[in-house]
Amino acid sequence: MEFDEVIRRRRMVRGYDPDRPVPAELVDKIVRHGLRAPSAGFSQGWSFLVLTAPADRALFWSSLASSPESNSWLDRMSTAPLVVVALSNKSVYIERYAESDKGWTDRDEKHWPVPYWDIDTGFAALLMHLTAVNEGLGSCFIGLPAEKVESFKASFGVPAEFTPVGALTVGYRGDDKRSPSLKRGHRPVADVVHHGRWASAGEV
Template sequence: MEFQDVVRRRRMVRRFTGEPVADESVLRIMRNAVRGPSAGFSQGQAFLVLRDAELARFHEVVDVMATDSVRTAPMVVVPFSVKDVYLDRYALPDKGWTDRDEDRWPVPFWHIDTGMAVLLILQTAVDEGLGAVYFGIRADGSDRLRAEFGVPDDHVPIGAVAIGHPAEGSTSEGASPLTRARRPFDEVVRFGRW
C-alpha cells in the first residue's frame, strides 16, 4: 500500500471480527514500532503485546477508557514510556549534561517518542489490512497492570492499542469525523508566520 493511502485510510476502528491477527503481522507491527524516533536515540519505550488468556486478564484487571467494543479485538498492545532511560542517556558525556535533572526537558520526550511509536503501530496495522484504535487506561489501572503482568515500576503506560480485523461499519459508531468536520487546513497550518 502506498504511504498516502495508509495516512488517508487510518481511522480509529472500534469493532472487530475477533479473527486472530497473524503472527507475521504482529511481528511487523512491533518491528515498526521500535523504529520510531527517540531523542538522543535513548529508546525509552517498551511494549506489552497481549493476546488470548493474557488479553482476557487485561480486560479483567485494567479499567480502560474505551467502549466495550474494544474487547472484541484479538490483540492489545500497551506502550510504555520510561523516563529514566532518557534522564540516564542525557547524563552521559556525549550529551553534555552532568545530572539527570528533569527540568532540562522543555516537554517530556519520553511520552512524545512513545506516542510516535503508537502512530507507527496504527499505520502499520492499516498497511497490514487491519484496524486499530488507541484508548486510554485510567490512572488507577496502571498499578494493577504493572502488578498483573510484571511490568517494572518505572514503566508508564501511555494508553493501549486494540488491533484486529475491522468489523463492518466499525468506524461509524461514535466516530467524531461523522459529527465534526476536520478543521480547515489554513486554520491549522501557517507558513512563515502566524
C-alpha cells in the same frame, strides 16, 4: 498500499472480528516497525507489552474495568485479537542525556521542555498503527484510565519505572460504529497551520 492511501484510510477502529486472529508474522511486523520510530538521543526508552493469548487479553480488559454497569466502552474494543501496550521509561532518557556526548550530568528534568519519553513512545505506537492499516487491519489507540494504571501494572508485573502511554488494539474489522466525535470534522488548515508567523483565523 501506497503511503497516501494508508493516510487516507487511517482511522480509529473500535469493532473487530473476534474469530480472525492476527497472524504471528503480522504481529511481529507491526511491533518491529514500531521500533523504527525516532527517539531523542536514540534513547529508545520504551517497551511494549504484546497481548495475543485470550487469557492475557481478558486480564488486560478486566484490569481496566470499573464496574459491570460502566464498561460499555470496552465491549467492542475487547474483541480485538491483539493488544499492544506502549510504555515509556523516563529514567532511560535521564541517564542517556547524562552521558558525555550530551552532558546533562545533573540529571535535572528542567532540561526537558516536554516529556520526550512519552512523545517517542507515541511515535512508535503510530508506526504500529499505520503498519496495521497498511496490512488491511483496523486499530485504535486508547489511553488507560488514570485510576486504573496501577491495577494494570500490578496485573502484568510492569516495573515501577514504566508508564503506560496507551494501548493499541489491532484486528480485522468487525461491526464497527463510527465515533460520534467524527461529526466535528477536520479543523480547517488555515486554523491550524501557520506559515512564517502565527495568524488568527481569517486574518489576511
